[in-house]
Amino acid sequence: MIYVHVPFCKRFCTYCDFYSEIAREGCFQPYADELCAEIRRRAREIDDDPKTLYFGGGTPSVLPLSVLSRILIALDEAGHGGPYREFTMEVNPEDIVERGRSYADSLLSLGVNRISMGIQSFDDGLLKWMNRRHDAAGAWEAYRIVREAGFRNVSIDLIFGISHLTDEIWEATVDEAIALGPEHISCYQLTVEGESALAEMVGDGRYTEAGDEQCRRQYDRLCQKLSAAGYRHYEISNFAKPGFEAVHNGGYWARRPYVGIGPGAHSFNGSSRTWNSKDLRGWTSASETLSAEDALVETLMLALRTDKGIDAGFLHGNCSKEDIGNLVRNGALVRVGDRYRIPEDHFFVSDEIIRELI
Ligand code: SF4
Structure with a gap:
């Protein structure tokens, strides 16, 4: 990409x-x-x-x-x-x-x-x-x-x-x-x-x-x-x-690797993110390796914004059972097969839902 x-x-x-x-x-x-x-x-x-x-x-x-x-x-x-x-x-x-x-x-x-x-x-x-x-x-x-x-x-x-x-x-x-x-x-x-x-x-x-x-x-x-x-x-x-x-x-x-070319472009290689500087001439790049916590937050934020949602095993392995249970009871998360997703009528407040999981 x-x-x-x-x-x-x-x-x-x-x-x-x-x-x-x-x-x-x-x-x-x-x-x-x-x-x-x-x-x-x-x-x-x-x-x-x-x-x-x-x-x-x-x-x-x-x-x-x-x-x-x-x-x-x-x-x-x-x-x-x-x-x-x-x-x-x-x-x-x-x-x-x-x-x-x-x-x-x-x-x-x-x-x-x-x-x-x-x-x-x-x-x-x-x-x-x-x-x-x-x-x-x-x-x-x-x-x-x-x-x-x-x-x-x-x-x-x-x-x-x-x-x-x-x-x-x-x-x-x-x-x-x-x-x-x-x-x-x-x-x-x-x-x-x-x-x-x-x-x-x-x-x-x-x-x-x-x-x-x-x-x-x-x-x-x-x-x-x-x-x-x-x-x-x-x-x-x-x-x-x-x-x-x-x-x-x-x-x-899905957090696939991509390379961003040009001033101000971002890249991701699966474990770290790189930012090109916003300089029209001689742009440079800096990168940062994501901590396990940053990677988790990113995975949740990105996956739960989609209607595919997130793997149930991943969610159970990384978030509290109680939080997941509460969100499911309130209709803010639904389980579909082996995945959890935010239903469309809760998309608008997805940031709050994800914050609760984190
Ligand atoms: S300023 Fe340029 S980049 Fe920004 S929205 Fe307008 S056309 Fe697009």
């Missing part, structure tokens, strides 16, 4: 604090030089089970095609070229509309087989507040372009739990997402991240966070509507038509 971090955006969204720089003339070649060198240096760390490639960011769709090709050639020369079981590219709708059908065709011919489109909302007022570059019409147009190019696996992102997102707008947003018909939908509750513009807005009183009740209501409606439309709620924030569950992200949740 390979993750490539593309740390460029054309502008920054209100809520975001991912590592990214404003894309400027001449920024891509030096980035690609270092990235390709990192691929060569770390080729032996890459585990191809499952064989997935994920371009995230930042905004990978701002990368010139020549730069994308260079990176793919470097991966090929390092013994980890395509075809990939899943090759996801995060895209911004506005880039797809601006670069048009020929760009989408090129992505397909370069081996991209899954598009993850950051739509976030179908409400133009909210999109403006988020400082997104596209509007609702742009999202529809971008979606049409990738479909016409032949992409058969498209995921879209949505955000709920914004204090001025009314239930009516949210319901209309989910309905529109269903009408669009992507194979996969990721929905995230808005959180105030440390270095985002939103954190400043909270600090000086320009934004007040949505209450738990509103977030819960919007999450519940989302689950109901997507379930009725045939989506499987297979992870707290992720819904898929059968057979379209994300393979790469599934690997993260």
Whole structure:
């Protein structure tokens, strides 16, 4: 599993604090030089089970095609070229509309087989507040372009739990997402991240966070509507038509090893985590071996966020019988065969449930 971090955006969204720089003339070649060198240096760390490639960011769709090709050639020369079981590219709708059908065709011919489109909302007022570059019409147009190019696996992102997102707008947003018909939908509750513009807005009183009740209501409606439309709620924030569950992200949740290339990217080798520094030039890496306790917490947190849950033997071997029993009695955990899982109607409070187990 390979993750490539593309740390460029054309502008920054209100809520975001991912590592990214404003894309400027001449920024891509030096980035690609270092990235390709990192691929060569770390080729032996890459585990191809499952064989997935994920371009995230930042905004990978701002990368010139020549730069994308260079990176793919470097991966090929390092013994980890395509075809990939899943090759996801995060895209911004506005880039797809601006670069048009020929760009989408090129992505397909370069081996991209899954598009993850950051739509976030179908409400133009909210999109403006988020400082997104596209509007609702742009999202529809971008979606049409990738479909016409032949992409058969498209995921879209949505955000709920914004204090001025009314239930009516949210319901209309989910309905529109269903009408669009992507194979996969990721929905995230808005959180105030440390270095985002939103954190400043909270600090000086320009934004007040949505209450738990509103977030819960919007999450519940989302689950109901997507379930009725045939989506499987297979992870707290992720819904898929059968057979379209994300393979790469599934690997993260199962704690499979992956290598993250590029500034700000993370890696995991089964026992330690590595972080690349957030430097556009000369990024370095630091790693930390996980303690047994950290590994246990991670395993619980990741597995219990999915509908597969966790192996019953593992849970009994590591958590108190009494805590497990209490959670089962309260309906917060259910046993299905040889596994325990959090039922969907408790997904919203999964962090609290996991805290009780830890
Ligand atoms: S949400 Fe995506 S496009 Fe917006 S600033 Fe963050 S990385 Fe860039």
